[in-house]
Amino acid sequence: MQAGASRPAPEAPPARGGRIGVLLVNLGTPDGTGYWAIRRYLSEFLSDRRVIEANPLWWQPLLQGVILTTRPFRTGAAYRAIWREDRNESPLRHITRGQAARLAAAWPQEGTGVMIDWAMRYGKPSIAERLQALVTRGCDRVLLVPLYPQYSATTTASVNDAAFRALQGMRRQPALRIAAPFADHPAYIEAQARRIRDTLDGLTWTPELLLGSFHGLPQRYARAGDPYPAECARTMAALRRALDRTVEDMPIGFQSRFGREPWLQPCTAQHVAALAARGVRRLAVVAPGFLADCVETLEELGLALRSSFLRAGGERFCLVPCLNDGPEMTGLLDAILRQELAGWLAPARTATPDPRAGTARRSMQQGEA
Numbered sequence: 001m002q003a004g005a006s007r008p009a010p011e012a013p014p015a016r017g018g019r020i021g022v023l024l025v026n027l028g029t030p031d032g033t034g035y036w037a038i039r040r041y042l043s044e045f046l047s048d049r050r051v052i053e054a055n056p057l058w059w060q061p062l063l064q065g066v067i068l069t070t071r072p073f074r075t076g077a078a079y080r081a082i083w084r085e086d087r088n089e090s091p092l093r094h095i096t097r098g099q100a101a102r103l104a105a106a107w108p109q110e111g112t113g114v115m116i117d118w119a120m121r122y123g124k125p126s127i128a129e130r131l132q133a134l135v136t137r138g139c140d141r142v143l144l145v146p147l148y149p150q151y152s153a154t155t156t157a158s159v160n161d162a163a164f165r166a167l168q169g170m171r172r173q174p175a176l177r178i179a180a181p182f183a184d185h186p187a188y189i190e191a192q193a194r195r196i197r198d199t200l201d202g203l204t205w206t207p208e209l210l211l212g213s214f215h216g217l218p219q220r221y222a223r224a225g226d227p228y229p230a231e232c233a234r235t236m237a238a239l240r241r242a243l244d245r246t247v248e249d250m251p252i253g254f255q256s257r258f259g260r261e262p263w264l265q266p267c268t269a270q271h272v273a274a275l276a277a278r279g280v281r282r283l284a285v286v287a288p289g290f291l292a293d294c295v296e297t298l299e300e301l302g303l304a305l306r307s308s309f310l311r312a313g314g315e316r317f318c319l320v321p322c323l324n325d326g327p328e329m330t331g332l333l334d335a336i337l338r339q340e341l342a343g344w345l346a347p348a349r350t351a352t353p354d355p356r357a358g359t360a361r362r363s364m365q366q367g368e369a
Contacts, residue, residue, distance in 0.1 A: 021134030028122030098325030128166035150231035151181035187335035191328035207284035216254035276312035
C-alpha cells in the first residue's frame with residue numbers, strides 16, 4: 001500500500017433483528033439554474049425559521065417580494081458557473097449520491113442488513129420522502145446522519161426538525177437515532193489533514209498561508225447560544241495540531257454572509273483582501289465545514305475569492321477540494337456508522353482471547369532476539 005493511501009474499511013458487522021436504514025442528509029440544491037428553479041429553492045431555504053430567525057409576518061412579504069424577485073438572477077449565475085452539464089445537476093447532488101453509493105458498497109445490504117440512502121434538507125430528494133422509503137423497505141430503525149461536522153441550529157437542528165415532522169405523519173414510526181456532530185472526531189481530522197497534505201504536496205509552489213474558511217453565521221445567533229463558532233474553533237485547533245501549524249499560518253475566516261446584520265468575523269473575503277494588501281502572494285484555502293464541493297466552495301471560493309485575491313496582488317491561489325466521495329470520506333462515514341450504530345449491530349465475531357497467547361508470544365520474541 002502506498003504511503004498516505006486510505007486503508008480499506010473492515011467488514012461491516014450485521015444488524016441485530018430487522019433492517020437498519022442510514023440516511024445521509026446534505027444541505028440542498030435547486031433542480032436547475034433557471035429563474036423559477038432557483039426561486040423555489042431559495043424560497044424553501046430562506047423560509048426556514050432556523051435559518052432566518054425573523055418574524056414571518058414581516059419577513060415573508062420581504063422575501064417573496066423584493067428578495068426573490070432579484071436574488072435568483074445572481075444565485076442562478078453562480079450555479080451556472082459550476083453546474084454539471086453532463087448530468088444536468090449540481091455538484092452537491094452528484095457528490096452526495098456518490099458518497100451514499102460508496103458507503104453502501106462498504107456496507108452491503110445482503111451481509112449487514114443496513115440500507116444506505118441520501119436526502120437533501122432543501123430541494124429533492126426530501127428527508128420525508130427518503131425516510132418513508134426506508135420504512136417501506138423494511139427498516140425499523142433509522143440513523144440520520146446530518147453531513148455537517150460542526151453543529152449549528154441553522155443546519156443540524158433544521159435537519160432534525162424536518163425528520164421529526166416526517167415522523168409525525170407516519171402511523172408506523174421507526175426508532176430514530178441522530179449522529180452526533182464530529183467537529184474534532186479523529187477520523188474526520190485525519191481525513192481532512194490527509195486531503196490537505198495530498199493537495200499541497202501536489203503543488204509546484206508553497207503557500208505562505210493556509211486559510212480555513214467556514215460558512216458564516218449572524219453574531220446574534222451565537223450570542224443566543226448557538227455553539228457553531230466554538231465548533232469551528234475546535235476543528236481548526238485539531239487541524240493545526242495534525243498539520244503542525246499555528247494560528248498565524250493557518251487562520252480562520254467565515255464566508256457566505258447574507259443581509260446587513262453583523263456576522264461572525266473575520267469575513268473570509270475581507271481577510272483575503274487584507275492578506276494580499278500586506279504582501280501575501282501565495283495562498284491556499286480549505287473549507288473544512290463542507291464535506292462536498294458545492295456552490296459555496298466551487299464558485300464563492302474557487303472562482304470569486306480566487307479572482308479577488310489575484311486582482312488585489314496575489315499570484316498563486318489553491319482551493320483544497322472537499323472530501324467529496326473519495327476513500328477518505330467513505331472511511332469517515334464508516335467510522336461514524338460503527339460508532340452510532342452500537343447496539344443495533346451484532347457483535348463482531350472474534351475468537352475468545354487465550355490468556356496464554358501473550359506469554360507465548362513474548363517468549364518467542366525473546367527467543368528470536
